[in-house]
Amino acid sequence: MSKKTSRRLLRMGWILLAVLLCLSLVAVAACGTAPPSQQQEEEEEEEELPEVLNLGTMPVGMIVNAQAVGIAAICSNYTPISVKVYPATNEMVWVPLTATDEIQLGVASAVAMRQAYLGSYVFEDIAEQAGVESFPLRVVAGGSPLRVNLFVPGDSPIETIPELEGTRHVTFAEGTHFVQYTEALLANGGLTLDDITPVPVANPVESVRAVMDGRADAGQVAVGAPIAAEAVANIDLRWLPVDPSPEAVQRMKDVVDVAYVAEVPGGVHIGIPEPQLLMHLDVVFVAHESVSEAAVYELAKALWENNDELVEKPGLFEWTPDKYLSTEQRVPYHPGAITFYQEIGIWTEEMEEFQEAVLAEEP
Numbered sequence: 001m002s003k004k005t006s007r008r009l010l011r012m013g014w015i016l017l018a019v020l021l022c023l024s025l026v027a028v029a030a031c032g033t034a035p036p037s038q039q040q041e042e043e044e045e046e047e048e049l050p051e052v053l054n055l056g057t058m059p060v061g062m063i064v065n066a067q068a069v070g071i072a073a074i075c076s077n078y079t080p081i082s083v084k085v086y087p088a089t090n091e092m093v094w095v096p097l098t099a100t101d102e103i104q105l106g107v108a109s110a111v112a113m114r115q116a117y118l119g120s121y122v123f124e125d126i127a128e129q130a131g132v133e134s135f136p137l138r139v140v141a142g143g144s145p146l147r148v149n150l151f152v153p154g155d156s157p158i159e160t161i162p163e164l165e166g167t168r169h170v171t172f173a174e175g176t177h178f179v180q181y182t183e184a185l186l187a188n189g190g191l192t193l194d195d196i197t198p199v200p201v202a203n204p205v206e207s208v209r210a211v212m213d214g215r216a217d218a219g220q221v222a223v224g225a226p227i228a229a230e231a232v233a234n235i236d237l238r239w240l241p242v243d244p245s246p247e248a249v250q251r252m253k254d255v256v257d258v259a260y261v262a263e264v265p266g267g268v269h270i271g272i273p274e275p276q277l278l279m280h281l282d283v284v285f286v287a288h289e290s291v292s293e294a295a296v297y298e299l300a301k302a303l304w305e306n307n308d309e310l311v312e313k314p315g316l317f318e319w320t321p322d323k324y325l326s327t328e329q330r331v332p333y334h335p336g337a338i339t340f341y342q343e344i345g346i347w348t349e350e351m352e353e354f355q356e357a358v359l360a361e362e363p
Helices: 003-032 038-048 063-078 091-098 110-118 122-130 177-188 204-212 226-235 246-255 293-305 335-343 349-359
Strands: 052-057 082-087 105-109 137-146 148-152 168-171 197-200 219-222 260-264 276-288
Touching (some): 052 063, 052 091, 091 110, 091 122, 105 110, 105 137, 110 276, 137 293, 148 276, 168 177, 177 246, 204 226, 246 260
Parallel strands (some): 052 082, 168 197
16 A cells, blocks of 8 residues: 555544544534423423412401411422411402512402402402502412301390391491491391491401400401400300391392301301301402412412311311312412312313303403
């Protein structure tokens, strides 16, 4: 072999080596941009979850507050999200804060949440002041019944709602859902606010205080509320039964359409030794529509999978899985919650029709 041929072969060898080296570098780069693994995808999804979500609810001493505290504990313990509870005087205080992202979650009566969702009743003015048409809240999970009813001290001669005529009765700010409850219960007994002597207070906790202090003859509070237990111990609080007749129930529903009458078993709640007919509403756990689907999915999953622990917490013994999905509250569900309920096979065609119907009502 000539020297010229040897040099040509040597150059070709170096060229081949360079080509192989380039191909190796391309292969390495390609590996670096390969589709992410399932673990990588899960890590990225987890990174999307907020570190903290704030939950608005009622004042300490009310049953809805106790429920909110228990729900927040489960969500914080079983998700990467820290849920912090922010008590407020009423929903009219914390709901507007969802428009500024200061509050993202809430536990409240379905009555107030539907009004907020529609921007109706008192929330019409509140939404206008906040610069929005309404507050797009979405249900994460339905919950236990809220039994807001009228009460008197144990030594009161009053036994029925019609006998409240002419008494000093607690009232709330005009336009609030608290006063709606009072109007509905009085209507059940054939009375109106004009038939009582009003004693204005801010919320049901103050309602109980007014009766315990002797400033009012009758008030309004929910069965199971911590403040109600305090009143049972101090003044032998006694709830007044509602009239279950069709005419009386219709008068009540004419004021609060989602209210219904049901029997409360005796010996289960403090202050109700015997079975009693009372007005019922529903409590819901909601999230603003801006909360990510991934976050709400985790919240719904945490409550469902740890329901045995949830029902052991104060005020939550009736927050059972059969109540998570309901068409009674007339507020749509959050897409993240729907995804979870679909996965476990409980989201039905009926619920889908309900969802479409209530979404069509949104302003």
